[in-house]
Amino acid sequence: MSKKKAPMSTTRANIERKRKELRHRRRMRFLRFLAFLVVFAIFLVIAGFICMTIYHWGSGIYAEYQIRHEAYLKKQAARAPEIDPKFDGYTNILVMGVDDGATSGPDRTDDAGAPLRHADTIMMLSIENDTGRLRILTIPRDTWVPIPGSSYENRIASLYETGGASLVVLAVEKLLGVSVHQYVTIDMATFAEIIDTLGGIDLYVETDMDYDDPEADLSIHLKQGYQHLAGKDAVSYLRYRSTDLGDVGRSKRQQLFVRALYEEAMQVATIPKIPAIAEILQTRVTTSAEIFDSAHIANVLRHMNREAPEVWMLPGTTAEGDDTIWMPDTQAVGEGIAKLFPSPETTENP
Structure with a gap:
């Protein structure tokens, strides 16, 4: 006995549906990737801002420490003869x-x-x-x-x-x-x-x-x-x-x-x-x-x-x-x- 073939219109509809699903998945993957890039970029900006803040804060503390230490050394040197x-x-x-x-x-x-x-x-x-x-x-x-x-x-x-x-x-x-x-x-x-x-x-x-x-x-x-x-x-x-x-x-x-x-x-x-x-x-x-x-x-x-x-x-x-x-x-x-x-x-x- 020979197999019955599906109607041409049904086969074409399935192909179109699968193509749409594939395009949708590709679009979603692209959107997720784009969203990841945006979030990652925001993270980098925030992290950079935090690092710069910490750097400037640390630099300020270190500079203050250096100033105090240099003043301390000068006073110690001045008092050394005593x-x-x-x-x-x-x-x-x-x-x-x-x-x-x-x-x-x-x-x-x-x-x-x-x-x-x-x-x-x-x-x-x-x-x-x-x-x-x-x-x-x-x-x-x-x-x-x-x-x-x-x-x-x-x-x-x-x-x-x-x-x-x-x-x-x-x-x-x-x-x-x-x-x-x-x-x-x-x-x-x-x-x-x-x-x-x-x-x-x-x-x-x-x-x-x-x-x-x-x-x-x-x-x-x-x-x-x-x-x-x-x-x-x-x-x-x-x-x-x-x-x-x-x-x-x-x-x-x-x-x-x-x-x-x-x-x-x-x-x-x-x-x-x-x-x-x-x-x-x-x-x-x-x-x-x-x-x-x-x-x-x-x-x-x-x-x-x-x-x-x-x-x-x-x-x-x-x-x-x-x-x-x-x-x-x-x-x-x-x-x-x-x-x-x-x-x-x-x-x-x-």
């Missing part, structure tokens, strides 16, 4: 605990009416860069020193109210014959906050402490014995001045406190508290260190030695006729500094 090369292996930081100033009296305020402040606590922290060993020199606030750039003398604590931290730094460098790399000033309220952030400090209070000074806004009342001191009580312990030992006794208590604080800070439990302490230091503490110096100091602190710091008080005697003044023993100071900062020849040939 820094004794024999202290290159150390990071010497002068720490000044600043009081709140007198609360009354027109002669106790500056031009803006703010109370004149004193450097109530003065310590030089010296960190040996290679080993992380810490040495601390406490300087009694009533130490009698020449005023830099003047023919007069005064208590070192009083220099802060007349010339600020920089004047105290100059006086300390002249007194010790040591280069001070950076300084830090901290007020008592901020210091108390740091102690509270650490969770307080355990310390033996060697005697009953009772002292009131309304003018200086001081009210100290601590009992003898081992105690866990919160921030406010820790400040009271540091600022208490007995009638028998005066400023010397306060400096000795500062030494004991620093040892206890160092031991507390080196505990594992302190690690989670570091961010909170760092924030306080960044926002509430005044320092001469710039970002580049801060990076160096942070690196040095990261390698701190766990051994207890060597603490030393400026040697001297009370002045004749005024036992509130501490007169430095120049010879003893020189001998002590030579031990703290031995020369390479001394180290190699003990």
